[in-house]
Amino acid sequence: MVMKINNKMKVGILAALVILIGMFIFYQWYNRKLVVASAKEFSKEFDEIDKSWVLSKKEVTSDTKQLIDIIENTHPFFILEGETDNYKKAKAKFVAETSKSMTKEEFKVEVSKYLSSIEDAHTEIQWQVDKVLDVNWKYINNKLVILDDKNKLTGKIVTKINGVGIDKVFKSIDELFPAENYVAVADNYSVYSKYKEVLGYSGVECTKDIDVTVTNGASEENIQLKFLNGANSFSKNNEIYSKKIDQSTVYVKLGTCVINGDLGKVIEELELELKEGIKNVIIDVTDNPGGNSEACSKLLEAINVKPGSFGSIRRFSELAQKKYGFSKKSGYDSHDSSNDAVPNPNISLYVITNEETFSSAQWLATWVKDGKLGTIIGRPSKNMPSSYGDVLGFQLKNSKLKGQVSFTKWTRPDKSKDSERVLETDIYVDYSENPLDKALEVIASKKK
Structure with missing residues (x-):
């Protein structure tokens, strides 16, 4: 016997299906909500546990020794300056303050104080900016x-x-x-x-x-x-692009020093504009944290500008050998700097910098300044023109603190200025002013 389904029954079945589907969706949503809430609570709880993580005296002293060994056997500071009085005091205090049980956060503070004695902004322990x-x-x-x-x-x-x-x-x-x-x-x-x-x-x-x-x-x-x-709270503009301001001026934003498709596109555009007769190139490296210095040299080459050469003292260590496969893990090699720069007489070059122009981005400004290749506009960098760099990462065994240490000292092209700690700008721009507008004002004034 076949049961006949009338319209009323169809509506009832359909309604039941809708209710069942709704219940299923609600169940999935509710359980997902619980999982997300649980994950957030776990993350919050883990952060608090991590901060209050207590290290035994043995664990602390072991990490202290590990860190001192890494720094003293890796950083070129000890090749160039040896153990200065300031460093000896910082080291002795570090050892004394870490000869006891303490939390991970307390240990991190002592590590930071010890590392700051070298006055190298590339050498640091990671701080969690919460x-x-x-x-x-x-x-x-x-x-x-x-x-x-x-x-x-x-x-x-x-x-x-x-x-x-x-x-x-x-x-x-x-x-x-x-x-x-x-x-x-x-x-x-x-x-x-x-x-x-x-x-x-x-x-x-x-x-x-x-x-x-x-x-x-x-x-x-x-x-x-x-x-x-x-x-x-510390988001920066790390874009790489170029735009033509007018028939004679091109602006390049180099937000980070990397060799990628965006940089390749900018270089192609610069080479094309050069053929079409541009007269002014503005390269903006404000807030640029650095990276690969070759990105900067490629930009200069694209407008037929030849920078000088940085000198270097590179130290070999176990850490450097592990990362780069060097044949030796002690000693060092050195190369002299050279200021054999060649400007492009047909191009007026302007480089915009600020406090956060760092590492390889600071190299660009230093090349231009030392070689008299153009004009520096903006505010000076917190990074010395001759400075440490080429960092190696490390992690301490017990506290799991992560950090980095320099293994190269870079010396600016102009040896006569090697002791200068600040690369001053040619044209200073206040915080309330737009440095690009200032550069365009300078360009406009030369046309009159």
Whole structure:
């Protein structure tokens, strides 16, 4: 017997199916929600466990010895300068302070203080930037000054953070982070004074709202600030592209020093524009963290500009051998610098820099400055023109702290300026000014 299904039954079956599907979707969504929530809680819990991770005295002293061995057997500082009095004091203090049980975070602080004694911004231990203050301020003329949304000075000078004097915060920053020149000191103060971890180390109570005391010279007031997620607060423009400003001027943004398709496209465009008679090339390396210096030399070659050569003292070590396969793990080799630069007389070259122009990007500015190949516009870099570099990564066995150490000292093309710690710009541009606009003003003035 075949059962007949009327319209009413069809509607009922359809409704039941809709309900069942809805229940299934809800079940999947609810369980996914629980899983996501559980993952977030686990991540939060893991972060707290990681920060409060207690190392035994044996584990701490073992990592201390491992780190000292890595640094002293790898860094060219010890070939060039030996164990200076400053280094000896830092090392002795490091050994003394780490001869006991402590948390991973406490050990990281002591490691940072030890490494900063070498004054090499390439050699460091990793800091987890979890929270930073939501504020725009800069250390200018020996004062931490709040800027407005257009980067103009407000006249509000920071004196305290939750009652702790700003000089105490600066002292902590000096202890924890290396500074190669006066630009680096100011940049360190501007950046690290926002870090929650650094503020906590300085004695600032960070479990409550942050009150910043400011003065304009006549009166004081408190400004309340909040912490932001650190991962989202230091985003930089790492793009590589070019654009034609007008018939005679091309602008190149080199946001990072890598050899890739974007760089290849820029080089092709530059070579084409050169044939069509461009007269001005602007290369912008603001906020460029460095990378492969060949990216910079290729840009110069594309406009028929020949830079000089950096000299080097490269140290061999077990760490370097492991990464690069060198035949030896001790000793060093050296190469002299050369300033045999050749400009393109038909091109006016402008390079835009700022405090964060670093490593290989700083090489570009140094090549141009030493070889008199063009004009440097903007603000000087926190990286010395002759500096350490070529980093090797390492991880400490017990604390699992990760860091990097230089194994090369690079010397600028112009040997007569090797002792200079800052590559000053030819044209200084204030924070509130646009350096590209300034470059275009200079170009326009030459046309008159």
